[in-house]
Amino acid sequence: MPTPLDEDPIVVSVEELRTARDGLARFLLEYRFGLQEVETKLSILREEFLTMHDYNPIEHVTSRVKSPDSLVEKVSRKGIDPGFESIRHNITDIAGVRVTCSFTADAYRLFDLLTAQSDITVRAVKDYIADPKPNGYKSLHAIVEVPVFLSTGPMQVPVEVQFRTIAMDFWASLEHKIHYKYAGDVPAALVDSLKDAADTASELDDRMERLHRELHGPRPTGPALRV
Numbered sequence: 001m002p003t004p005l006d007e008d009p010i011v012v013s014v015e016e017l018r019t020a021r022d023g024l025a026r027f028l029l030e031y032r033f034g035l036q037e038v039e040t041k042l043s044i045l046r047e048e049f050l051t052m053h054d055y056n057p058i059e060h061v062t063s064r065v066k067s068p069d070s071l072v073e074k075v076s077r078k079g080i081d082p083g084f085e086s087i088r089h090n091i092t093d094i095a096g097v098r099v100t101c102s103f104t105a106d107a108y109r110l111f112d113l114l115t116a117q118s119d120i121t122v123r124a125v126k127d128y129i130a131d132p133k134p135n136g137y138k139s140l141h142a143i144v145e146v147p148v149f150l151s152t153g154p155m156q157v158p159v160e161v162q163f164r165t166i167a168m169d170f171w172a173s174l175e176h177k178i179h180y181k182y183a184g185d186v187p188a189a190l191v192d193s194l195k196d197a198a199d200t201a202s203e204l205d206d207r208m209e210r211l212h213r214e215l216h217g218p219r220p221t222g223p224a225l226r227v
Contacts, residue, residue, distance in 0.1 A: 031095035034157030057106035107163035121145040136198020139164040167201040
């Protein structure tokens with residue numbers, strides 16, 4: 001009876017490996033360009049606010065494009081056909097931008113200003129600020145499409161944009177570290193404590209928002225939130 005060592009090995013040529021590598025690099029490059037387009041738009045908004053209104057609603061912006069390993073893992077976990085077109089259609093968070101604000105109102109305001117731009121298409125919105133997840137997670141998620149102009153022509157690239165306050169971001173970062181430490185199997189008492197911390201963070205956001213209004217008065221409002 002043949003053993004695994006007796007079976008013919010799968011032979012992949014160097015050229016095939018190079019072709020696969022180059023194809024994935026080109027695919028991910030599209031998302032990096034889409035990310036840069038959204039980051040530029042946010043940078044312009046921040047500079048305008050600082051110059052014209054002496055106020056900055058954006059504390060900081062972070063971004064990432066999924067690594068090849070992370071993308072392969074998600075494709076496998078979701079059972080998606082590994083072709084690039086299938087991945088493009090089924091996975092919308094390959095490129096991600098996180099916008100951290102001082103106040104909840106700024107998160108909505110920046111969402112309004114970004115999505116009101118004529119070349120931005122909103123594909124989906126999940127408002128976990130108004131409707132938090134059961135564990136207490138709060139953030140405003142939007143999948144937007146932005147045009148990227150390549151040598152082969154324009155294409156629409158999806159980018160996930162998350163808007164949250166400093167308190168929400170601090171809580172989410174800690175929650176992620178705890179789940180990583182316990183490999184997802186977090187003790188019930190710790191889950192309860194995390195939920196209490198989320199409630200405390202929410203109360204802090206509300207209190208700071210009230211203090212800001214008392215000091216500076218109501219701020220101008222942008223277009224209504226589109227969902």
